[in-house]
Amino acid sequence: xxxxxxxxxxxxxxxxxxxxxxxxxxxxxxxxxxxxxxxxxxxxxxxxxxxxxxxxxxxxxxxxxxxxxxxxxxxxxxxxxxxxxxxxxxxxxxxxxxxxxxxxxxxxxxxxxxxxxxxxxxxxxxxxxxxxxxxxxxxxxxxxxxxxxxxxxxxxxxxxxxxxxxxxxxxxxxxxxxxxxxxxxxxxxxxxxxxxxxxxxxxxxxxxxxxxxxxxxxxxxxxxxxxxxxxxxxxxxxxxxxxxxxxxxxxxxxxxxxxxxxxxxxxxxxxxxxxxxxxxxxxxxxxxxxxxxxxxxxxxxxxxxxxxxxxxxxxxxxxxxxxxxxxxxxxxxxxxxxxxxxxxxxxxx
Numbered sequence: 001x002x003x004x005x006x007x008x009x010x011x012x013x014x015x016x017x018x019x020x021x022x023x024x025x026x027x028x029x030x031x032x033x034x035x036x037x038x039x040x041x042x043x044x045x046x047x048x049x050x051x052x053x054x055x056x057x058x059x060x061x062x063x064x065x066x067x068x069x070x071x072x073x074x075x076x077x078x079x080x081x082x083x084x085x086x087x088x089x090x091x092x093x094x095x096x097x098x099x100x101x102x103x104x105x106x107x108x109x110x111x112x113x114x115x116x117x118x119x120x121x122x123x124x125x126x127x128x129x130x131x132x133x134x135x136x137x138x139x140x141x142x143x144x145x146x147x148x149x150x151x152x153x154x155x156x157x158x159x160x161x162x163x164x165x166x167x168x169x170x171x172x173x174x175x176x177x178x179x180x181x182x183x184x185x186x187x188x189x190x191x192x193x194x195x196x197x198x199x200x201x202x203x204x205x206x207x208x209x210x211x212x213x214x215x216x217x218x219x220x221x222x223x224x225x226x227x228x229x230x231x232x233x234x235x236x237x238x239x240x241x242x243x244x245x246x247x248x249x250x251x252x253x254x255x256x257x258x259x260x261x262x263x264x265x266x267x268x269x270x271x272x273x274x275x276x277x278x279x280x281x282x283x284x285x286x287x288x289x290x291x292x293x294x295x296x297x298x299x300x301x302x303x304x305x306x307x308x309x310x311x312x313x314x315x316x317x318x319x320x321x322x323x324x325x326x327x328x329x330x331x332x333x334x335x336x337x338x339x340x341x342x343x344x345x346x347x348x349x
Contacts, residue, residue, distance in 0.1 A: 125174065159191065
């Protein structure tokens, strides 16, 4: 029997397997009817299919998934649903038309160009399809309608629910199937296309969630282990109603934290290494850019950097002077790395 993460996304022809019975099913039916009606009103055609992804809470392990460490999230009932229709190849305009049931969000139209970051789910699908040998030579337009109940900016991963549901919808529209673990990686890459250096936890739990279980997530590659929640247990998720403007601050606050934690983790690995020669290979000794060029020329500092891989953070003249001095001390055997901020922290491969 295939492991959980090896299975494809399940496909249902009714709402009951997803929402159960009673009031939840009644609410889901109302949402579904509203989506169908709104889709027909906005685009003049019914949708081909619907895709759903839930939000999440994290039980253990904050801000460490992007370092590759274990986390224990679980999905919540709140979710995002995407209705989608793939245009016929004969339709002249190759456009992505995107709307939301909530009037707070204005409708928008983009060219069906997988190379544009604004269509990052489309881009993610195309990259995955090409890697699997699927013919994606001619872009096709899509009509997309979004409806969600995950509060935005609340720490419940409304962005991951949106990215995952829309990516699943696009792949389903093009009849492309993949295992959940691959889809988790694709959706993580999709979010990075718009400049957020996501670690993968949010996307992985949204894709791999199971009723009654949390999921112990491991990374590189993404793996999942079921952790059964206590029978009869209730988790109360309190919302302070304070909305974090992550769409505005992610490129600075979130991405800075990712890079800072990543550098700190590697530095800790070096200091904790039992075999210091091995620690020098996988670890990094940090020299702050504030250190002056003349201080670096002292014998004590020169001895400190000798035989180590150095990362200089910054790109001002002092940082480049330090990098040159490190290179002089270590040569090609221990190359020096200069780390500096580019737009959206999108560091090239």
